[in-house]
Amino acid sequence: MVDVSQARATEGPAISMKSRLSPYALPMFLIALIAVSGIVSPAFLSTSNISNMLLQVAPLGIVVIGQAFVIILRGLDLSVSSVMATAAVIATGFSGQNSDVLSILLIALGIGIATGLVNGWLVTKRSVSPFLATLATMIVLQGFRFAYTQGAPSGNVPPLFRLIGSATWHGVPYNMMLLVVLAIVFGVVLAKSRFGREVYITGGNPTTARLLGINADRVTIIGYVISGALAAIAGLVLSGYVGIVDNWVGRGFELDSIVAAVMGGISLSGGQGGILGGLFGAAILVVVFNAVLLFGLPVQLQIIIKGLVIVLAAAFYVRRRI
Template sequence: MNVDSIPGRVDTTAKGRQSNIGRIAKFTSQYGIFVFLLVLIIVSGAIAPSFLSGQNLSNLVLETVPLAIVTIGQALVIMTGGLDLSVASIMATAAVVGTSFSGLPIDVAAIIAVAIVIGAVTGLVNGLLVTKRQVSPFLATLASMTVLQGLRFAYTKGAPSGGMPHLLRVVGSSTWHGIPVNLAVLIVFAVIVGIVVHRTVLGRRFMIVGGNRVTAQLLGYRVDAIVIGAYVASGVLAAIAGIVLGGYAEIVDNQVGQGFELDSIVAAVIGGAALSGGRGTIPGALAGAAVLMLASNVVVLIGLPIQAQIVLKGVVIVLAAACYVQR
């Protein structure tokens, strides 16, 4: 007698297959971007041996850190169901501020303080527009981006001159025994924000607010304050990233950080953040930023023309998204 034909018998084979598929899907959901990053590193080393050289890896980290810092803030905003297009303009404004002071240590402290205030105020305005005036995040942050750009061009007359103070250049472009100094800045902010998001009640509230604001309100959460806080954090992190990037570039112009608004959104999303809100991780956001910068780095090393670089970067984004954002 065929045991499979016994009435009421559960098909354990089918259940086993479903269980395996579920485990694979869960693994892909949680770790897909890291697996993809590892594979991309291996492939890059195979097609461009100079990729794995110490000098290239050090330069890659130096270039990745500013985007990674911005992406952390962008991920926070996306987790609450918004997005921030003003980050690149905040970065450029912070970098311009860096050229407006002398190189004395007290002036470096003033640069950082002024830049943080600019980022925080911009984030506060963005958050208030989104929560109190019900302006869409796209329009609110686009308006802030445009206003900052206009103020910056008026202040610099379109052509800022001068470089960043020596101390900020050290932070942005120097290495210590081959390890980029700016990596320490990234680690500090990544650890702080990571603990808040993944180990505190506030972090869970970020996710709940992004997933369903009505539910969050019924639970008694201060939804507006949480959303505003995310935009303020994004603005502050963008300002810090602008200073770091300005230190790396050394000579600042009005285009510092150009394109980072979209790159940070892409990095956060391929790192697992949902544009609809309610989901995302800080490690995933960092991995997403690394994928973007690694793709740009390797196409330069193999000598592809700019058109091919753009196409290949797009292909990498699609593949990373397929590996991680399929859920």
């Protein structure tokens, strides 16, 4: 029984052309996309629409940061949408006043971290495939959420979350500022810290990581915990954006965040890519969806485009690796 990862390791070094090609490719693609959309539909570049798009980027971007860690570690995290919805349900589970914000934050983070721990434990200690492990935790969490809300959540989102999720300061949304702070913090951790290097080595080649004395299991588990915690934060931000919470807040974010990451050059075979790329991926996705609506095209096209993009982006990066 040859392990696939071993087989991949023997295929020779994955010589990446990414470093030579892509630093400007994604931003340029984004700018071109915005320009074309603006020409086709002038309403696209209106202040309110741009502000609206920025508001939508933030929750997705926060999830993508966590997803980036997991995907660089050769995994993927499907449970993010379930964590988001659970955090959002928790947000309305209290009195709806600002005094409860801290307890909500702690409980939501606790659920996110616990989910991440279970995911990481299943993936490392039990060798469950990341897909199945995170799918199972997603379902279990969903079941608990439904049981907790009895199918119909009620209550209000605290004003502070409403402010962070949907208000702007001189046109710049607060949730965008939160995204920037989180992106810088986790970007530095990933790119500059010892832990970040361990993430790349573990994801790039687990055998090498072991030989270098890296505790690959621990690194992987922390990766899933980061993803779970950020998903919880994104869920709270999104609850502030939509204002009303149902059981499905964040539905589709698991797929969107993976699409954004893959589009941003974070290879599903691990060890490659960075947070900035993933965020550009998220921005491109939001712009495309927005354009589909503004052009008066059927909403269903969004789903079809999403499907095509994920396959083509994956294929594009697979080709380039070889």
